[in-house]
Amino acid sequence: MIPSEKNRVEGKNGCSRKPLGIYVHIPFCRQKCRYCDFVSFAKGSGDPDFRQRYIAALKRELAQQAVLLKDRYQVDTIYFGGGTPTMLDVGQINDVVEEIFRLFSVVGRDRLEMTIEANPESVDALQCRRMEAGGFNRVSLGVQSLDDALLRRLGRVHDARTSEESFKRIQGCVTDNINVDLMFGLPGQTAGIWRDTLVRVASWEPAHVSFYSLQLEEGTSFYSDYKAGKIDLPPWDVNRQMYRSAVKHLGESGYEHYEVSSTALPGRFCRHNLKYWTMGEYLGVGLAAHSYLENVRSENTADLDAYTAGEFSDKSSAESVEEQIGDYLFTTLRKIYGFEYADFKTRFETDFLSEFGTTTEALIREGLLISDGRSLRFTNRGLDRTNLVLSRLLNREGGSHGK
């Protein structure tokens, strides 16, 4: 269901508030992975004073935002991402969590989803106690692969054994609601290596598994190596075979494929990420964090000095209806069940098929989209060509381009 006016929640004084997700960006990492273009860095990350300055800036930003938002929203998901949030010192995570609870209206703990991202090398017994004390009831663990040679190639600082030990430690002391992040389409990765990782991860029985194809991003060391001909990636058909084998294998192990790159055991969907895929509202705080509130998209500065000096926001713009429709299709079609025409009509007061009927029919004829008359979603073939389908839909192109 789309978080909207329909699921407003009653506030303390009987006033209704809209649900809100809060994303907190922690940009510190032990070492920069060779494929990573996230706003994260290793330099200075080990310095407690430097981290404390960042936390102080985060709290100032939260306070500024709370003045504007606290009477209209109630927080129902909190997500600490990065970077490696579990690199923070004792007390720093709790400090930010307590500030959110002090400044915002938050739903009861039983209804709150609180996720923290962790990397295997950062999850020792002490860190587990920190996560537990902070009230986190979901952990997203960056495992990526269980092949040690591949992990070294990616520039990860953990090995497969550390990943498994960290997973069990979290399960034993924080929560069993754990997501495992995996990557495929890696240089030197074969279908067999990928299948072995899937089989071993499924045997741990995590609540949620996400799997992403490697993207070569400009500015990363992988990108330069690729351009210099130093690394080869698996061909496109092997990449797609890896994607399908993840869906198949995890499906046979009881995981529901509910979003292009996400599967979960029953009832374990990520509610915070679902906000992104349903045009729900969220506030992002921290370096380069993004927010989407009342049809306005905004982005924080990626300049660390500016951020710690309190110059948080970089740009923001109200979306036109046309842009909102583009975002709606781009995000809702990421869900395996797509979107309902009735929901589109409620949101945009216009009929989807009268706007996009010709292109939609062409894409259905080509076997890229499928409709049951009430909703629209990708076919398996369409899932391999999401960018092509979306670009044709948004440009309202009819013709036959699907290969």
Ligand code: SF4
């Ligand atoms: S741990 Fe994550 S955020 Fe940090 S460098 Fe590696 S991929 Fe990037």
